[in-house]
Amino acid sequence: MPLLDRNGTKIDAWTRSEGPAIGNLSQALVPWEALAEALPQKTRDQRIGVIVPNTVRIAELKLVLRQLSLVAVAFPAYSDGRGFSLAKHIRNHGFTGTLRASGPLIADQFAYALSCGFDEIELPDTLAARQPVEQWLKARDLISHGYQRGYGDSRNILDQRRAARAADQVRAS
Amino acid sequence: MYRYDEFDERFVRERVGQFRDQVARRLDGSLTEDEFKPLRLKNGVYLQLHAYMLRIAIPYGTLSSRQLRQLALIGERYDRGYGHFTTRQNLQFNWPKLRDIPAILDLLADVEMHGIQTSGNCIRNVTADHFAGVAQDEIEDPRPTAELIRQWSSLHPEFSYLPRKFKIAVTGAEHDRAVIKAHDIGLRLRRHPDTGAVGYEISVGGGLGRTPMIGKVVRDHLPKGDLLAYLEAIMRVYNLEGRRDNKYKARVKILVHEIGAEEFTRRVEEEFARLDGPSVNADPAEVERIAAYFAPPAYETLPETSRTLDAMKAANPAFARWAEVNTAPHKAPGYTALTISLKPLGQAPGDATSDQMRLVADIADEFSHSEIRVTHAQNLVLPYVRQRDLFAIWQRLGEAGLASANVGLITDIIACPGLDYCALATARSIPIAQAIQQRFADAAREAEIGALNIKISGCINACGHHHVGHIGILGLEKRGIESYQITLGGDATENAAIGEILGPGLPAEEVPDAIERIVGVYLAQRVEGESFIDTVRRIGLAPFKSAFQEAAHAVA
Numbered sequence: 006m007p008l009l010d011r012n013g014t015k016i017d018a019w020t021r022s023e024g025p026a027i028g029n030l031s032q033a034l035v036p037w038e039a040l041a042e043a044l045p046q047k048t049r050d051q052r053i054g055v056i057v058p059n060t061v062r063i064a065e066l067k068l069v070l071r072q073l074s075l076v077a078v079a080f081p082a083y084s085d086g087r088g089f090s091l092a093k094h095i096r097n098h099g100f101t102g103t104l105r106a107s108g109p110l111i112a113d114q115f116a117y118a119l120s121c122g123f124d125e126i127e128l129p130d131t132l133a134a135r136q137p138v139e140q141w142l143k144a145r146d147l148i149s150h151g152y153q154r155g156y157g158d159s160r161n162i163l164d165q166r167r168a169a170r171a172a173d174q175v176r177a178s
Numbered sequence: 179m180y181r182y183d184e185f186d187e188r189f190v191r192e193r194v195g196q197f198r199d200q201v202a203r204r205l206d207g208s209l210t211e212d213e214f215k216p217l218r219l220k221n222g223v224y225l226q227l228h229a230y231m232l233r234i235a236i237p238y239g240t241l242s243s244r245q246l247r248q249l250a251l252i253g254e255r256y257d258r259g260y261g262h263f264t265t266r267q268n269l270q271f272n273w274p275k276l277r278d279i280p281a282i283l284d285l286l287a288d289v290e291m292h293g294i295q296t297s298g299n300c301i302r303n304v305t306a307d308h309f310a311g312v313a314q315d316e317i318e319d320p321r322p323t324a325e326l327i328r329q330w331s332s333l334h335p336e337f338s339y340l341p342r343k344f345k346i347a348v349t350g351a352e353h354d355r356a357v358i359k360a361h362d363i364g365l366r367l368r369r370h371p372d373t374g375a376v377g378y379e380i381s382v383g384g385g386l387g388r389t390p391m392i393g394k395v396v397r398d399h400l401p402k403g404d405l406l407a408y409l410e411a412i413m414r415v416y417n418l419e420g421r422r423d424n425k426y427k428a429r430v431k432i433l434v435h436e437i438g439a440e441e442f443t444r445r446v447e448e449e450f451a452r453l454d455g456p457s458v459n460a461d462p463a464e465v466e467r468i469a470a471y472f473a474p475p476a477y478e479t480l481p482e483t484s485r486t487l488d489a490m491k492a493a494n495p496a497f498a499r500w501a502e503v504n505t506a507p508h509k510a511p512g513y514t515a516l517t518i519s520l521k522p523l524g525q526a527p528g529d530a531t532s533d534q535m536r537l538v539a540d541i542a543d544e545f546s547h548s549e550i551r552v553t554h555a556q557n558l559v560l561p562y563v564r565q566r567d568l569f570a571i572w573q574r575l576g577e578a579g580l581a582s583a584n585v586g587l588i589t590d591i592i593a594c595p596g597l598d599y600c601a602l603a604t605a606r607s608i609p610i611a612q613a614i615q616q617r618f619a620d621a622a623r624e625a626e627i628g629a630l631n632i633k634i635s636g637c638i639n640a641c642g643h644h645h646v647g648h649i650g651i652l653g654l655e656k657r658g659i660e661s662y663q664i665t666l667g668g669d670a671t672e673n674a675a676i677g678e679i680l681g682p683g684l685p686a687e688e689v690p691d692a693i694e695r696i697v698g699v700y701l702a703q704r705v706e707g708e709s710f711i712d713t714v715r716r717i718g719l720a721p722f723k724s725a726f727q728e729a730a731h732a733v734a
Contacts, residue, residue: 084216084299086339090417093336097452111213113200120335136208147196149188152329154406155458156336162185162329163460170463 007133010125059087063094080108096122112144120156222293233296238306238324239267239552243539250535301331308553320350322469341420342428359674383434386640394439411450480512484565500583519582528556596636603636605653605660617690646670
C-alpha cells in the first residue's frame, strides 16, 4: 500500500507479519494481538513495529512503547478521529519512534496528522490513486500556521505573537 | 470589539483558499461526495430542502456595524434580500448558490468574518452572554475567553473529527443568559469564595436534542491560565471515549451519563494532570492582548436616570411600554442595553431584511459605538445606548417595523426554520410561532401575562431549544400529519430545567388554544407579582395538565 511522509512518497521498509512469527525479518510489523508473543523473539538486530486499533488503551500500550520502533494506528474511516488523540497520547508518553497512520485518510487531514505527531501515512491503493501525492503536499501547506500550541509547529500563531511581543520589548528597552 | 491582526487575517484568507481548492477537488472527482460533505459542513455550507444554506459565524454574537452592512450586502446580492439569525447567535442565508459561496466567503473575510465550524463534528462557533461587558450582574466579561476559544478551536488538528458536534458557551454573570447548562461545555466566570481570584466553573454534558440533559459541574474553580490545557483534556477524553456506533448517542452528554460525571471528571483530571500546561496554555500576555480589545467605550458621565427619557415616556405610552420591556440594566449610569425585537407580528422569528440590517447598523453608528449583539433568542442588541437617545431610536426603528415591544414576552418566540426550510425538520415551526403571536397580539394582554418564553422546534434535534422553554413546542410527524407536543416548566437560565410533556400531541391548529389554556391557569393561580415560571414551580404541573387534557379531549 502506498506510503507517504511530509516530503512525499516513500518506500515501505517494514514487512507485515500475520501472526507473532517474525523469523529473521529485519523490520517486522505485527498485529497488536500478536505483539506479546512476538516481542520475546526479537533479536538485537531486529526491529519490531505494531499495528494498533484506534481503541487500544494507552495504559496498555505505554508498557511496550520502549521496545517498539514503529506504531501504526489504524484509521477505519477518515471520519473517525480517535487516531489523532491516540497519536497525541503516544507522543505524550515519550515515544520517539515512527508513528504511522494507516487507513483511508484524505489529503485534507495530512496537516492534522503531522501536527498530532504522525510521521507517515499508509493509504489504500484506491484512495492514493484518487488523491495523488501532489494533492497531499499541496493540501499540507494550504494553512500556513494554526493557533494551537503543543502541536509540533513552533511557529504557531500564539508563539509568533509572543515572539513579536518579546522583540517589541527589546526594541523599547 | 476584537480586531484581526495579520495572523488572523491570513488564517481566514487561507481557509477561503482551502475551501476553493476543496470544491475544485470535489468537481474533478478527487474527493467523493462523502469525503467532501464534512469539509463543506465545516465551512458552514449545508444542503437544505430547497437549496444550499450558508451559516456564518458571529463569534459570541458580537458584530460591528461594518460587518452587519456587509451581511446586508451579501443578502441582497446572493440571497433574497434577508438573513436569518439563529439560536447560536449565527446568521444563515437560505438561498445562496454553491458557485457563489467562495465569493461570499471573500466578502466575509473582508470584514473579518467566516463560516468556519458553524457545522460538522467539530467545536462549533462559541456563544456568550449577549449583554457581555455591559450587564450589571457581571463578574467579568466573557468575550476575551470566548475569543481565545474561537482561535484555539479553529481547525484544531486533533479535534476536527469528533464523534459529533461540540458546543461551548461562556458567561461571566450571575444570571445565565447564555444557556450554559445546555451546552457540551458551559463556562462560568466566578470569583473564588476564599481567595477572590476569578476562575472558571466548568460544566460538561449538557445538551438538548432527543436526549436533553443538564450539564454537570466537573470543576468548581479552574485558574484562568489553565483554560486551554483543561479544554484539551476534556476534548481528548471525549474524542477517544465518545460513542461512534450510533450518532444519536455520540454527544458528550451520553458519555458523561453512561460512565457518570464522577468517572468522567476523574479521566479528565488524570489527563489534565499529565499535560504540560505551559506548553499548551496561552501566555497571560496573549490573554491580555485579546482582553484589551474588549475594554469598555469611553462612557459619558451621566445621571443614573435620564429626565429626557422620563418626559418622553410620560408623553407617549407606546414608547414607554417599549422602553420598559426592551431595555436591560447597564453597568454605566445613564446607559441601557437595548434589545431590538426581530419578532414583529407575522414575521419569521429571527429574520431581518437587508434594509433592516442597514438601518440597525446606522443606528449603532450613531447611538451604540458601532456595535451590535445577536442574542440566542434571535434578537439584536445595541449594548451602549444612552437612555436619553431611546426615543429617537424608537422612532427610527418603528419606521422599519422593528419597534415591537415584546422582548421576553409571550410573542418573543424562539423558533427554528422548521419544515419551511430545513431538511431535517418533521414539522413546521414558523407558522406555529406566527399563529401564537396572532392569538396574543393584544399588547395590553401580553404585558399583563408578563415574562414567558415559548420555544418551538420542528424536530427532535431541538434547534429551537423547546426543552428549556417555559412552554416548549416540538413538532413531530405522525402518519403524514404534523403533531405538536407541548412541554412545560423548562428553564434556560442558571435554574436550568428540562420541560415536562403535558399530554398527547396536538394538530397545528389546536396549538394556540392549548397555549391559551395554559396561560389561563397561570393567570388564575398566580399570586401578586409572580412570573409564569415561578407559578409553574410553585403549583406543579397537575393543574396545567388537567386544563391541557380537557383541551386535548375536546379535540379528540
